[in-house]
Amino acid sequence: MFVFPFFWTVSSSLKSPRDILTYPPPLLPAVFTWSNYPDAWTTVEFGPYFLNSTIVTGATVIGGTASGLIVAYGFARFRFPMRDALFALCLSTLMLPPEVTIIPLYVIFKNLGWLDTLTPLIVPSLLGGGAFTIFLLRQFILGLPFDLDEAATIDGASKLRILFDVIVPNAKPALAAAAVFSFINHWNEFFQALIFLNSKKNYTIPLGLYSLRTYAGDPGEPKDQLLMAGSVIATLPIIVLFFAAQRYFVQGIVTSGLKG
């Protein structure tokens, strides 16, 4: 039930137009029409979409995780007034529906001239990396014994030094988990792309896939097999990433102690 739709997608993506229109549909294509993939790629200019998605996701994952680490370090290892209140505030933003902020954000970005560029999709993540990343990393850092920090301080290290030489090496699993979560969230992001991007050449993959659906194509020629091919192209990077990083996934949930 869970896996069959995937199989079906791949199978449909390789069908010829004639196979697609056969009813009841055959389980496997009669002829493996690999050309559907290049066709889907070129028909709706998947190339720019892929590039845009890569840029956005790459920048937000790297920048967001790094800045999230810095912020988490601040919340975890320093004492200052209102610290816990601010952290609670940070967490509560996770529950904020983006609908409340999206309209003014649209206006702000319009006035800044950032509309129809990838910038609005990247910059907010660089300023703090998103509450979830901060939460995950802060919980993890709290779990690291303070002795390491103290030892480094005795050796004369500054707080910044401690971050790089003590925290980071020990935080690799958590950083990886945060990066993986961030990747998935940003690769699949649709709503923001829809609102902020206008011209097709700036679309990210989810938006591009959507435009593929409304693409007219040759009248009379079914395009479902192209849609399926497009879907596979869009999903494949995430699935590959998931298989490569499975451990970090589950570990990430456990680390944040969300269960209790």
Add this chain to the structure above:
Amino acid sequence: MAARAVVLPAWRSLTPARRREALQGLLFISPWLVGFLAFTAYPMLASLYYSFSAYKILAPPVWVGLRNYAYAFNGDPLFWLSVQRTVIWVVVTVPLGIFGSLLAAVLLNRGLKGTNLYRTAFFLPSLTPTVAAALLWTWILNPRFGIANAAIEGLTGLRGPNWLADIDWALPSLAMISLWTAIGGNRMLIFLAGLQGIPQELYEAARVDGAGPIRTWWNITVPLISPAIFFNLVLGIIFSFRVFAFAFVVTEGGPARATYFYALHLYTMAFRSFDMGYGSALAWILFLTVLVLTVLNMQLSKRWVYYESLR
């Protein structure tokens, strides 16, 4: 203001060394602070202001008081319609989603052969970009060529429904697609982590006392994972109220507005008609609704959520 009354005395009582630590701490969290003020706090205030204005983006906003809100509750023909569709959605998908992911987690927790494979299989749908999931299910549920109807006809000889093109089937079909992507995902992982945190001794003790599986379930398992249930419930409600992408990509609110959800209405008003004032009002109505429900949830949770380590 209260914050200043709290912060200043606290600040003054710090030693110079602690003050330096505090400053450094603030420096480290400054990226988030800046981002929060610029991209969250300010927009929230701005949208509150817009909601009380007539704002069509070409001209500056003009204060009109509660007119937008009045229009929502009294004048807008689509407001209550979209609310009803959304409420149905929430009431259907949230319990099913929680129950389904709990079931999946329980199955995985058994440790049967091939657990890893099942876990991957369950989890994959949640990784799919919403648009891709929408496209592939649209194809599966295609009334004429899709495999769903082919299977139904093959097995029962009955003609399958029109799924997404049918007024009565559209919302359930979308719910089905949404549940497919949601059940095996993060919610399941959270339940799984919760289940694995239950000490085995409790089960042993229950068995010794002669408790059957149902007793064990209700008196041990459920209370000990109630924090996880609560967490998933709160977030589940919040997210499901915002349902947008599925309706937008698959049905565009149709057929005959059968799937015209609240967020879709907001989008149409704000970004198609560019009535940003009204859109902001709709957004705040949504936000307050969700806020009230969350607070309600938290109050009720004191009754039924059991925290092992709460003191």
